[in-house]
Each structure stands twice: as C-alpha cells, then as structure tokens.
Amino acid sequence: MVAYYQGLKAKKGRREALSQIQRDWLEGKKGKKYQHPYYWASFIFSGDSTPMEF
Incomplete structure (x- = not known):
C-alpha cells in the first residue's frame, strides 16, 4: 500500500x-513469493481513476 x-x-x-x-509483484520486484496471486490479486480498482491532489 x-x-x-x-x-x-x-x-x-x-x-x-x-x-x-x-x-511489480507479478514480475518479482518485491520478492519471488509475492509473484503468487494470493498477494496481489485481491486488490481491485473501482471508481474514479483520475489522479488525486495532495
């Protein structure tokens, strides 16, 4: 996150x-174990995709 x-x-x-x-996770940039969908597939996008202002 x-x-x-x-x-x-x-x-x-x-x-x-x-x-x-x-x-990045799928390509192994965070470590080999994080290539498994268990670690990254549960995050989905929904809603407004425009950049946020900070």
Whole structure:
C-alpha cells in the first residue's frame, strides 16, 4: 500500500498506480513469493481513476 500512495503522490491515476504495483509483484520486484496471486490479486480498482491532489 505504501507504493500505491507513492504512485498517487507522483500524479499517477488511481488505476495506473494499482496496476503498476500489481505488475511489480507479478514480475518479482518485491520478492519471488509475492509473484503468487494470493498477494496481489485481491486488490481491485473501482471508481474514479483520475489522479488525486495532495
């Protein structure tokens, strides 16, 4: 979740930030065990996908 909010602060859209995190996990950037969908598939995007203002 920390990386998600870092993406939001970097002006990424909400959907884009979540998708990037999931791709990072799937590619093994967070460690081999996190490639399993158990760790990343439960997070889904719903709602407004525009960037947030902080």
